Amino acid sequence: MSGTASSTVTFDGRFAREFQEMAIPWRAEEAPDPRLLVLNQHLATELGLDPDFLRSPEGLLLLTGNAIPAGASPVAQAYAGHQFGWYAPRLGDGRALLLGEIGHADGRLRDIHLKGSGRTPFARNGDGQAVLGPMLREYIVSEAMHALDIPTTRSLAVVATGRSVQRETLLPGAVLTRVASSHLRVGSFQYARSTGDVGLLRRLADYALTRHHRAAAAAENQYLALLQAVISAQASLVAQWMLAGFVHGVMNTDNMTISGETIDYGPCAFMEGFDPAAVYSSIDETGRYAYRNQPLVAEWNLARLAEALLPLLHDDQEQAVDLAVGALSEFRRQYSDAWSAGMKAKLGFREGLDDDVASPLVDELVALMQESRSDYTSFFRNLGKAARGQAEPARGQVPDTAGFDAWVRRWLAVAPDADAMDRVNPVYIPRNHLVEEALAAATSGNLGPLEGLLDAVASPFDERPGLERYAAAAPESFGPYQTFCGT
Numbered sequence: 001m002s003g004t005a006s007s008t009v010t011f012d013g014r015f016a017r018e019f020q021e022m023a024i025p026w027r028a029e030e031a032p033d034p035r036l037l038v039l040n041q042h043l044a045t046e047l048g049l050d051p052d053f054l055r056s057p058e059g060l061l062l063l064t065g066n067a068i069p070a071g072a073s074p075v076a077q078a079y080a081g082h083q084f085g086w087y088a089p090r091l092g093d094g095r096a097l098l099l100g101e102i103g104h105a106d107g108r109l110r111d112i113h114l115k116g117s118g119r120t121p122f123a124r125n126g127d128g129q130a131v132l133g134p135m136l137r138e139y140i141v142s143e144a145m146h147a148l149d150i151p152t153t154r155s156l157a158v159v160a161t162g163r164s165v166q167r168e169t170l171l172p173g174a175v176l177t178r179v180a181s182s183h184l185r186v187g188s189f190q191y192a193r194s195t196g197d198v199g200l201l202r203r204l205a206d207y208a209l210t211r212h213h214r215a216a217a218a219a220e221n222q223y224l225a226l227l228q229a230v231i232s233a234q235a236s237l238v239a240q241w242m243l244a245g246f247v248h249g250v251m252n253t254d255n256m257t258i259s260g261e262t263i264d265y266g267p268c269a270f271m272e273g274f275d276p277a278a279v280y281s282s283i284d285e286t287g288r289y290a291y292r293n294q295p296l297v298a299e300w301n302l303a304r305l306a307e308a309l310l311p312l313l314h315d316d317q318e319q320a321v322d323l324a325v326g327a328l329s330e331f332r333r334q335y336s337d338a339w340s341a342g343m344k345a346k347l348g349f350r351e352g353l354d355d356d357v358a359s360p361l362v363d364e365l366v367a368l369m370q371e372s373r374s375d376y377t378s379f380f381r382n383l384g385k386a387a388r389g390q391a392e393p394a395r396g397q398v399p400d401t402a403g404f405d406a407w408v409r410r411w412l413a414v415a416p417d418a419d420a421m422d423r424v425n426p427v428y429i430p431r432n433h434l435v436e437e438a439l440a441a442a443t444s445g446n447l448g449p450l451e452g453l454l455d456a457v458a459s460p461f462d463e464r465p466g467l468e469r470y471a472a473a474a475p476e477s478f479g480p481y482q483t484f485c486g487t
Contacts, residue, residue, distance in 0.1 A: 009048045011100040011112070013073025015182075018207065021200055022191060023075035028065025028097055029118030029128065031175065033162025036060060037132075037447065038139055038454070040156050043179060046105045047156070054157065063159050064175050065097055065114045072100035072112075076120035080194055081187035081254030082304060084288055089194050091187060091254050092122030095130060098183060109211065111183050112156070115176040129165040132158075133439040134484075135176040136450060138265040140438065142178075144430045144457035145262055150240045151233075152262040153180040172443060181261055182211050186305045187254030193308040205312055212259045223312035227327050231302050233260025235331050238298045239338035242291070243346065244429070245271040245376040249281040249483060251289050251297045253304050267483035270429045272473055273373035280432075280483045299331045345424045346380050348387055348416030357414060364407055372398045375473045380425040387418035426460035428467065432481045433474035 016023045041051045053059045061067035065074060076093040083091075097120070099112040115138075116130025139155035146152050156177040163173040184207070192201040202223075209217040209226055216225035237260050241248065248255070249267035257263050267281035276292035284290070289297060306324035314320040343362050344353070369379060374397040382394035391408055398404040430453065438450040456470035463471075474481075 009069070009102050011069045011071035011102055012109075013071065013075075013100045014109075015077070015098060015101070015111075015207075016073035016075040019200075019204065021195065021197070022078040022188070022204075023098070024078070024092075024121050026074055026076045026097055026120050027068075028074065028114060028175075030066055031060075031064040031159065031161035031163065033160075034060040034064050034066075035160045035162065036063070037136070037158045037160055037174070037442065038450065040139075040143065040154065043154055043156055047102055047110065047179065048105075049156075060159055063114075063157050063177050064161065065099060065117045069100070074099050074114075076122055077183060077188070078122070078191055079185055079187035079254050080190040081185070081252050082190075082301070083252045083254070084284075087190075090122070090191075093120055094123040094126050095119065095128040108181065111178075111180045113178040113180060113183060115178055116161075116173065117175055127165070129161075129163065129173050130175065131165050131167060131171040132160060132174040132443055133171070134266070135174040136439055136442055137268075137435060138176055138178070140430050140435055140450070140453060140457070141265045141268055142262070143454065144460065145244075145246070147458050147460050148240075148244055148426060148429075150244060150246070150262065151237055151260050153178055153257075155179070180257070180263065181259040182208075182257075183263075184208055184211070184258040185254050185263070186256045186258070186301055186308070187252075188258070189305055189308040190253060193311070198311050201308070202312060205309065208258050221313070221323070223309055224323050224327060227306055227309055227313070227324065228330070230258055230260070230305060231327055231331050232334055234298050234302060235334035236260065236338050237262065238295050239335050239342055241294060242339055243342040244426075245274075245291075247271055247278055247280055247289070247291045248294065249279075249284065249289055251294065251301065253301045256298070256301045256305075269432050269481060269483055271376050272432065272481075274369040274376045274379075275373060276370065280481055282482050282484050295332075295335050298335075299328070302331060303328055342424075346421065347383065347411065348418060348421040349414065350417055353414055361407070361411055361414075365411075368398055368400060368403055368407060371400065374398060377426060377429050378471060378473065381422075381427055381471075383416075384418045384421040384425060387412070387416045387421060423461060427463045428456040428460045428470045430457055431470070431472075431474060433478045434470065 044051045074097045077098055078092040080089050081091050096115045097117050101109045101111055104110045119128030135158045139158050142152050142155050156179050159175050161173040164170045165173040192204045205223050213226055213229040216229045219225035247269050255264040269280040271278045278291040279287045310320045313323045349358050379397050386394045395404050434453050438453045441449040456467050
């Protein structure tokens, strides 16, 4: 492939080359009439890709996988996974391809990955296609998460393929170009372990150390250090989800990254009224992946990673198990510390405030919010106003006004920092009714609502006049919200 991209960006196929046991060479299905819907210009520039080239007919061929840049080796990756607790030994990219790796402005590699590029040998009964709505949902939510400074895969572009896809009705097809630090998952290690090839497992662990956790490579037991590093990264990540009110919706082990990035935005949603039992996914009938369960599920998933790594931790099985158990025992403490620090920041507590004062204030506020089902995002933002002497907006969100007033008096006595609160409590998130509005409009050919929402969530902490509707809760007519995996 020639053109602007090939002259400025070098693709590599390192994963395809080094892990042939876990990568099936494959090509994307032809997109009959590709049309660019949204392009992440800033991300393209960070990757050294010319946005003008990506908008061109040749660029659309790259974004759909219909032209392969020099150095790239498109593959469908193999991985296993526990899906809703049930083990599937062979999952893999059924409708996606790893195009290759390229350098980022930060000097680290990034995967360029196509989602919705057609059937692969892992497709099972699926058609390999993706429809427009879910691909745009991933673009919106992943970019909002990035703006909130939560580790995440990124979205480079969504291209309509010109192909209709049969679901409940015929829907327009699309391909998402995803950018990730890598696509190594807990399920990748489960797959490698299931082969019985300890050499493959070791090579995969070495690759993860080089790609993501270089400091761990210097440890005496580098594979134990790798496990510890992933545990720490995931404890931090899930704490950030909880602090933002984010519900992933499908925390299978194949959806947990080794890098600590959020991946696979399917039936995800941001919680509005505070409800620890919040579930939005239509298929999560038991609430396994409810908001309050996310830390527990993360710990369970990490135990599956530890099991996969046992042959590398120690030659003696019993000692390997002891090392794994010791590493896993740190997850709850690390998660709790990260969540507590984040909640103290959300409440504007100044450094050095005694925990005997801070912890009861946090606990009592959470109880008040749960009882009142306060809008999670706007309530914390309104507390910033309360710290400036304007308590009514937050007070109006809590029916127990006497309880709120008593809490506020004690909270104000510790002199919360309102400016610091505004730096961590967003005004704008991808509110569910606005996401649905944008997706419905885009499916009908109107990209205006999508562009407006993307503009709002790109600067989530800066309140701007004229964007009031992006900070407002859903109207009552929106009703209970349910999301679908969407393929």
